[in-house]
Amino acid sequence: KNQVEQSPQSLIILEGKNCTLQCNYTVSPFSNLRWYKQDTGRGPVSLTIMTFSENTKSNGRYTATLDADTKQSSLHITASQLSDSASYICVVSPSGGSYIPTFGRGTSLIVHP
């Protein structure tokens, strides 16, 4: 059964600090992994996409890593800002077939001033 597990469930940090969110998956065959950011009261928005051959990808202060062998990904946020407070969702898509992605339960990040 395809599963995506995220940790921690929630995280509170001070503004300006760095943090790392984790995602483990069992989706197979693997196509890609995306990190989405969901602000309160809004729909999720894609931050990064990682394919099988990619190890690291950055989008501003967000850096995603992927280890396809261990089926793990991380999202590192550098110099956090208050606007980073949101839920971060790891989504893994299989290759072929119906292309239905599997969602993690998300990590709720709160950045305090």
Add this chain to the structure above:
Amino acid sequence: DTAVSQTPKYLVTQMGNDKSIKCEQNLGHDTMYWYKQDSKKFLKIMFSYNNKELIINETVPNRFSPKSPDKAHLNLHINSLELGDSAVYFCASSPLNTGELFFGEGSRLTVL
């Protein structure tokens, strides 16, 4: 220039009523979805629909029925609403080549 728009944003209704949520996308995507986000913020797919096929998640009660008049619209009709149907429902669309999901802003349904 809204990409994925859904209405209404808020819906409060009584148990047993029938209601619909509408969704439209102007991105030219082939696939559209309905997701349910519960109180614990978990997004769970309900339906995926494209030009060729409607994929029904077997855990969705048959009180829920998607209707797609054309490729740009996917509406969700719910019969005999129950308390447990209270949630935020998100419409999304994606292109076939990348699979990136583009979400609407959500429709918060409250069943009293």
